[in-house]
Amino acid sequence: MNLKNLLSRGTVVLVNAAAKMQGMQVRLLAGEVKDGMEHFEPYGFTSNPLGGAEVLAAFFGGDRSHGVIICAGDRRFRLQNTKPGEVALYTDEGDKIHFKRDRVIEIETMTLKVKATTAVEFDTPEIRTTGKIVSQGDQVAAGISQVNHGHGQVQAGNGVSGQSVAL
Known part of the structure; x- marks a missing residue:
């Protein structure tokens, strides 16, 4: 077993992100090109590195016939x-x-797009925005619909002159 063949640095040439275990073509040191190297990613995380991203490749037992990518990063x-x-x-x-x-x-x-099939909940004392809020649907506050409530039942307040205003 040749220990210097266990690990190698390289760069990404191509990525096959459609496979269950992402495959990569990489260019290792000394111009060695390896096709179909499996990219092991942490559970719940995936990426599709750009060409030129750096990789750390491992070769079990120093056998260069089948290696794996254990890390891909891009300092750029x-x-x-x-x-x-x-x-x-x-x-x-x-x-x-x-x-x-x-x-x-x-x-x-x-x-930023959020897609939720049931609801989006905010449990916070305050929501702040620097821009406008745009809605194409109904807005309900304290059980009152902005679209479906009527103003016929609203009591008029005092006008500027102190007299009641008719609606």
């Missing part, structure tokens, strides 16, 4: 200057989900 786009204990997901386009200190989660993107 990695979120930098995180504080100890912070975690982040990021893309080459600048999107990020950053779990910051003091229990703050920062999401940065152009459009």
